[in-house]
Amino acid sequence: MTEKDLIKQLKSLRALGANSDWKKTNRSLLISQIKGQSTAAPASAVQKTWYGFKAFMPSSIKTFVYKPVGAITLIIALMFGASIVSVSASKGSVPGDVLYKVKLTREKIHAGITVDDGKKTDLYIGFADERLNEIDKLKDNPKKPEHQKENMKVAVSELKNQMGNVKNQLEKVKSKPRSAKEIVEVAKKVDEKVEDISNKIEQKKQELSGVTGEDEVIDDLDDAQDAAEEASDVAIDVIIEKHVSGEVETSIDELANKIEKKIKKAEDRIDEVNEDVDQLNIEKEEIIEEPIEEKIEEVTEELEEEVVDEPAVATEDTVIEGEEVVQEEGSEDTIEDVIQKPDEARKLVDEAKELLEQGDITNAFEKVKESNVITKEVEEQIETIGVRENTEEQDIIPDNIEEETTESTETQSSESGETEEVINESVQ
Amino acid sequence: MNNKTLKIKYLLYQAKNQKDPEAFGKLYDIYIDQIFRFVRFKVATDEEAQDITSDVFLKTWHYMQKSEKKIENFNALIYRVARNCIVDYYRQKTKDSVVSSSEQFEEIVKDRTNLIDELDTKIDLEQIESKLKLLKEEYREVIILRYIEDLNISEIAEILNKTKSNIRVLIHRALKTLKDIFHD
Numbered sequence: 001m002t003e004k005d006l007i008k009q010l011k012s013l014r015a016l017g018a019n020s021d022w023k024k025t026n027r028s029l030l031i032s033q034i035k036g037q038s039t040a041a042p043a044s045a046v047q048k049t050w051y052g053f054k055a056f057m058p059s060s061i062k063t064f065v066y067k068p069v070g071a072i073t074l075i076i077a078l079m080f081g082a083s084i085v086s087v088s089a090s091k092g093s094v095p096g097d098v099l100y101k102v103k104l105t106r107e108k109i110h111a112g113i114t115v116d117d118g119k120k121t122d123l124y125i126g127f128a129d130e131r132l133n134e135i136d137k138l139k140d141n142p143k144k145p146e147h148q149k150e151n152m153k154v155a156v157s158e159l160k161n162q163m164g165n166v167k168n169q170l171e172k173v174k175s176k177p178r179s180a181k182e183i184v185e186v187a188k189k190v191d192e193k194v195e196d197i198s199n200k201i202e203q204k205k206q207e208l209s210g211v212t213g214e215d216e217v218i219d220d221l222d223d224a225q226d227a228a229e230e231a232s233d234v235a236i237d238v239i240i241e242k243h244v245s246g247e248v249e250t251s252i253d254e255l256a257n258k259i260e261k262k263i264k265k266a267e268d269r270i271d272e273v274n275e276d277v278d279q280l281n282i283e284k285e286e287i288i289e290e291p292i293e294e295k296i297e298e299v300t301e302e303l304e305e306e307v308v309d310e311p312a313v314a315t316e317d318t319v320i321e322g323e324e325v326v327q328e329e330g331s332e333d334t335i336e337d338v339i340q341k342p343d344e345a346r347k348l349v350d351e352a353k354e355l356l357e358q359g360d361i362t363n364a365f366e367k368v369k370e371s372n373v374i375t376k377e378v379e380e381q382i383e384t385i386g387v388r389e390n391t392e393e394q395d396i397i398p399d400n401i402e403e404e405t406t407e408s409t410e411t412q413s414s415e416s417g418e419t420e421e422v423i424n425e426s427v428q
Numbered sequence: 429m430n431n432k433t434l435k436i437k438y439l440l441y442q443a444k445n446q447k448d449p450e451a452f453g454k455l456y457d458i459y460i461d462q463i464f465r466f467v468r469f470k471v472a473t474d475e476e477a478q479d480i481t482s483d484v485f486l487k488t489w490h491y492m493q494k495s496e497k498k499i500e501n502f503n504a505l506i507y508r509v510a511r512n513c514i515v516d517y518y519r520q521k522t523k524d525s526v527v528s529s530s531e532q533f534e535e536i537v538k539d540r541t542n543l544i545d546e547l548d549t550k551i552d553l554e555q556i557e558s559k560l561k562l563l564k565e566e567y568r569e570v571i572i573l574r575y576i577e578d579l580n581i582s583e584i585a586e587i588l589n590k591t592k593s594n595i596r597v598l599i600h601r602a603l604k605t606l607k608d609i610f611h612d
Contacts, residue, residue: 003603003607006603006606006607006610007575007603009556010556010560010571010575010576011575011576011578012556013465013556013557013560013576014462014465014576014577014578016465016468017460017461017464017465018460018461018464018465018477018478018481019474019478022478023460023461026460026478026481026482027453027456027457027460029482030452030453030456030482030485030486030489031449031450031452031453033486034449034452034486034489035449109434109438110438112431112434113431113434113435113438115435
């Protein structure tokens with residue numbers, strides 16, 4: 001027998017273990033014994049964080065952190081006479097703080113080492129809640145107003161990630177061989193908590209609306225809310241699936257209540273989208289009513305005004321304007337398409353209501369989800385059209401100015417009357 | 429740091445600093461089989477091994493709560509406690525109970541055979557285990573810790589309170605002796 005064979009055989013002894021019944025009984029006994037003896041006061045939050053840091057970080061990182069932290073602490077202590085203990089741990093940090101990354105890493109490690117999928121889902125929900133707290137802190141007490149927006153965006157983006165994690169985790173719970181009861185319990189908890197988070201996001205959106213420069217944050221909050229609703233949809237799907245299959249019975253009232261809430265949200269969303277669509281409709285009518293000649297005249301006038309100060313227009317502008325007109329015709333089709341969609345979404349919601357009345361929970365919920373998909377498409381298209389129009393509006397004048405500048409050396413000496421002719425020729 | 433090590437560190441932190449019995453329960457889940465096995469190789473019966481193993485976990489918890497020192501290596505700590513518990517056990521027992529007589533040795537092999545049958549393994553565990561019992565205590569201990577419990581040299585050195593070089597030499601000699609036993 002070679003040494004290798006011998007070691008292989010020795011390793012085979014690892015298969016020996018204790019009797020499972022004894023392990024269970026002994027575990028319960030051990031836990032009850034130590035619970036009975038454990039009377040010491042728990043460590044404080046600062047101690048816990050510090051011990052946690054010491055326990056997890058490799059010595060190289062500890063040294064890397066100790067040195068600057070020690071130096072900074074000393075400086076602060078010397079400057080303000082503050083005690084070393086007052087150096088706050090990462091737990092209360094917000095985006096923009098030095099320790100914020102440590103906080104996120106700590107959370108990732110915590111989630112990484114949590115084996116139980118249900119508990120992991122709870123953790124992700126807890127982290128999402130923490131992100132909401134951070135948004136509040138940033139909003140109420142901006143430490144660095146100049147970075148306020150980007151810090152808020154970091155917190156919102158992390159919030160969205162956590163909602164994605166909750167959804168993925170729930171999918172995992174669903175696919176693992178667990179008892180249907182356990183799966184439904186997790187799903188119900190997710191639905192309840194995520195609904196709470198979604199409501200909080202809505203509240204934040206309202207608080208921020210009207211605040212200058214916070215539009216991007218609100219858009220990101222919209223995305224986070226979508227992610228929360230997706231997680232909630234998966235949870236409700238699970239609850240319905242297990243109810244329909246007869247594995248775990250949930251009361252019809254409870255299910256109907258959940259779907260009614262979803263219907264209400266879908267309707268509110270359609271209403272919001274309709275407001276945007278009405279605005280688009282007005283713009284579209286203006287485009288149709290306004291003859292192309294008038295449009296050209298309007299643009300010409302705009303150009304004239306611009307050219308008074310910087311008298312230069314190249315013939316290329318004609319081409320650019322031609323493209324503008326063609327693009328607007330294209331936009332018209334898209335707008336037409338977008339305008340009709342909310343009606344489709346509304347129709348689906350109405351169907352969902354009817355199905356719910358008939359007691360067909362599964363299909364009612366499917367209709368609500370289909371309706372939400374259409375509403376989301378409209379929201380995205382409106383956003384695209386909005387972005388394009390803004391870009392086009394910005395493009396018309398600055399581009400001309402740029403071209404004027406390039407041509408200005410040739411025409412700077414021209415009289416204003418000559419310039420007018422050039423404009424008319426080029427536009428015609 | 430792999431996932432298991434990280435998990436153990438986290439649980440250790442929870443159990444020691446937050447005095448969390450559930451975290452210690454999870455450490456129990458991770459270590460119970462290997463500690464039981466380690467003890468079982470040194471005593472005559474499953475029942476004895478069970479009693480000692482229970483004691484090992486309880487003593488480890490007490491140590492963790494009382495000690496001010498930072499626990500760098502839980503592996504090393506728990507095996508050391510296990511080793512001490514076994515020593516205490518034999519101190520209290522009469523000489524007749526020590527696993528040395530051929531009669532009791534046969535009993536162990538018989539007892540273990542039942543366990544092996546349950547495990548449905550193709551390898552002849554009984555044979556390797558019986559040969560292992562023929563090694564002297566010092567050799568058997570390092571072989572168990574190194575190849576069955578998969579501990580590294582540093583951990584074994586810490587448990588047995590020897591230098592790493594000593595452990596390397598011991599493992600080398602133990603393996604050679606075991607090989608000779610197989611060839612006989």
